[in-house]
Structures are given as C-alpha cells and as structure tokens.
Amino acid sequence: MARPSNHFQSTVGSKIVMALSGLGLVIYVIFHMLGNLQVFEGSHALNGYAAFLREMPILLWTARAGLLSIVVLHIMLAIQLTLRNRRARPVAYVVRQYRQASFSSRTMAASGLVLLLFIIFHLLHLTAGVIDSSSADRLDAEGHRDVYGKIIHAFQNPFIVALYLAGQLGLGLHLNHAVTSSLQTLGLEHAAFNRLFKAAGPTVALLVVLGNAAIILAIFLGIVRG
Amino acid sequence: MKFSLNIWRQKGPDEKGSFMTYEARDVSAGMSFLEMLDGVNQGLIAKGEEPVAFEQDCREGICGSCSLVINGIPHGPDRGITTCQLYMRRFPDGAAITIEPWRARAFPIIKDLVVDRRALDRVMQAGGYISVNTGGAVDGNVLLISKDQAETAMDAASCIGCGACVAACKNASAMLFVAAKVSHLALLPQGKPERTRRVKAMLGVMDREGFGSCGNQNECEAVCPKGISVRFIAALNREYLRAGVVELGLPAEPESPHAESA
Ligand code: HEM
Ligand code: SF4
Ligand code: FES
16 A cells, blocks of 8 residues: 555645645634624523533544644644745745735735634633633523623723734635635636635635624624623 | 846856846837847947846747746736747836846756756656657547547647746746646546656656645736646646545555556
C-alpha cells in the first residue's frame, strides 16, 4: 500500500486537507449560528438547548476535541502554506494591479488571524467566563445554567458588541472566499453547477454573519430583553 | 507618441538590480510593445550603453518566449494576448510605463527582464509526455475521441508555457500551467495509462522548484494569453485525489517510470 500520508504533504494535498478541515468548521459555524438563534424564542428555549448539549458530556467533549484538532490542523497548514507562499516570491513587484482576485481572497491570512483572536476571546468570554465572571454560574428558574441571562448581560456592553461585530467581519471575509475556494480545491467543477459553487461562498458568509449579527444587535438595541 | 519607461535593470543573476528611467520617442501607435523597446535599445546602443535585455522569439503570440510585467500586469493591460501582441495605441501618449520581469523564486533573473523559466521544463520532464513505442504512425481515426473531449483537451493544450500565470499569482504558483498540461493528457486516451504517476510526478517537481500553492484567486486565468480556464485547476485537483485513491490499491514500490503503459 502506498502511504496516503505522503499524498497530503504536497501543496495540493495540504490544500485538500485545509479545504476539508475548513468545511468542517463551516458546518459547525452554521449550526452554532442556528442554535443561538433560539435567543429569539426566549430564555426557556436557549437554556434548555444549552442544558441539552451539556447533558451528554461524552458527546460534548468529543465534539470539542474534534473541533479543536480540526482548528489546529487548519491553522498549522495555513501557516505552513502562507510561509511557503511568501518565500515563493522573494522580490515584490513595485506596481501591482489585480484583475479579478476578490478583496476577501487577498486577505485570507489576515481574516484568519482576526478569526483566531476572536475565537480565543469568545471562548474566554462566554465559555470559560474568564473575561466577565459576573454572571458565570447563575441558574435560571428551572435550575438550568442561565446562558440566556449571560448573553443578554454581555451584549449590553458596547465594547463587547463592537468586538463581536469585528469578529463577524473577519468571519464574513474569510468565508466569502473560503467556501467557494474549498469546492475548487476539492475538484468540484461542472458547467451546470459552477454558478452555484461561485455563489456558495458569499451566500454562506452572508447568512452566517446576518444570523449572528442579528442576535448581537437585537440584544444591544433592546429588542430582546432579559 | 512619447513614453517614459521605468525599467528594471540587472546586470546578472547575482547582481543587485534597480529601476532606470528611459524616454521612448517617435513611437508610432501601430508599433508593438517589443518594437517600441527595440527603438529604445537602438538609442542605447548608439550612445554606447548596454541595451535592455528582454526575451522574444516569434512575435506572433504563439511561442511563449516574451514576458514582461507592464504596469503591474503580466503581458500588459489587454486580455488574452502576449506582450508581443500588445500595441502602443493601447497607451495614452506621454504615459509612464513600469516594466518588470516575472518575479518568482522559481524564475531567477538572468539579466534585466530575462528570467530563467526552465523550472517549467523540469515539471514537463517529470511527466508531461506519453510513452509510446516508436514505429509507424497510427492510422487516422483508429482512436475515436468525441468532439467535446477533443475540444476541451485542445483548450488545455493551447498553453504556450509563458509563465504569466506564475508571474500574476500572489503565491507565484504554477498551478494553471501544470493544470493545463495534466488535463490535456488526462482527457485523451493516449494520456490515460500514465495519468496516476504523471500528476504525482509533475506536482512533486512543481513543489520542489519552489512555486507557491494555489489560493484560487484566479489571477492566472485573467492574464493567461491563451485564456486557460481555472476549471482545469479543479480538474488537476481531481486528478490528484484520484491518484491518491488509486494508489491505495497499488503495490508500495510503484513501478519503474514506464511500467504503467507497458
Ligand atoms: C482560526 C484561525 C484561522 C486561520 C488562521 C485561517 C487561515 C486560512 C488561510 C490562510 C486560508 C487560505 C489558504 C490558502 O489559500 O492557501 C484558509 C482557507 C480556508 N479557511 Fe481558514 N483560517 C482560520 C479559521 C477558519 C475558520 C474558523 C473557518 C470556518 C468557519 C475556516 C475555513 C476555511 C476554508 C473553508 C478555507 C478554504 C480552503 C481552500 O482554499 O481550499 N478557516 N484559512
Ligand atoms: S497557462 Fe497560460 S499563462 Fe500559464 S504558462 Fe500556459 S499560456 Fe502562459
Ligand atoms: S514572442 Fe512568441 S509569444 Fe511573444
């Protein structure tokens, strides 16, 4: 048997792993957004959902470990490829004119970095409760952890709102190029579907960002209250 | 017409280069870009200075020798042509034009605007061919190939190996070139027997030569004088995935180079 590991050490192989890991994260981000939209159904729905997730510690921790390893893989390959690509052109052009490369495609490393910083902040803030511990372990009327109250409290603060919206900007920029690009990297191309594939990136990016931003803004503007 | 040219000058591979400004006078609108440079070089020779070195051969857009990044775009502002097919009427009179060589680690500068593009040849040597026994030519129409397939293969095969795709790519990746070469052979029955080792070998050399990875920005397609489509890059990725799957079922020490076609 030829070892498949060698197959993924080439640049094309690395890109394929990046595309697969990235798409895994995209699927997670979509479900994360959909789950959180339950904020609009009130504290009962959201806290019930959060409790439901925590009722299955094995599943929860498997998912967390899986996500973490996917993120680490994605970032390590991103760094490796980005360094390689920098080396591939040691002397830059003095005049450079792009013909069709989108803004988001040119800023993947930057938007990825924004995302990484945001993810760390987000985990410290809402998952671990390190940044704001004031409402960390409060329980709601039904004895569930009061995730709803925690979110309502968090998004009263304009600084937190600004940070989260900046994170969404990074996410939108990254996904706008990433989803379409990953389909091309996986060799998905067909005359009948190419328009669909081209639209996939912007569509996914827009839906995810709109969904997330709606939650943040609805709370900040007092449309959803505690 | 009159132009002010800002040209990269570099005496040799290991020398430090810099930009020099030259005036191009008495240029007619119907001159090609290279003819305009010929005029500038005549002036330099008359003054006893070193002429600007640039590559060219056919001057009719088919050989892939000419290069030049003109105002930040490989092969200049028009789409679907090489630098030798670019005419001075395309530029406003009196314009300043910056001319740089292809920039990539895999394309070291030989002199001025001339770069060493043999890295692309080495990629070809790794697998851009088919192994056939010599002898009489096969009779026509023995191998039936559908019109669609023949046309698509020809679209890929029209790559002239100029390297503009590398020059345009933010990552100096040669993916469009390799995609064109791999696809056109993989599409035809003659190319199929060796396709598994071909794609691995050519991509292996591409990596070794120091080209970057593909970011799917499609800048290559936009500057390619032959309009090679990035769909061939998707096809190349498919070929590579296919090779990985096929190899899982092959013996660990695959064959000598030509075993597959034997
Ligand atoms: C956390 C920090 C992250 C960093 C530093 C990062 C970095 C990158 C970079 C640099 C690329 C471009 C690779 C190339 O063009 O060669 C990329 C592609 C991609 N990223 Fe990320 N990313 C991060 C997080 C994410 C997340 C959270 C997602 C999903 C929501 C994601 C999904 C993708 C996808 C789908 C691709 C496309 C792969 C391809 O071009 O085929 N990334 N990432
Ligand atoms: S793909 Fe186009 S730009 Fe690249 S080498 Fe071939 S002809 Fe030149
Ligand atoms: S000189 Fe042959 S293509 Fe331009």
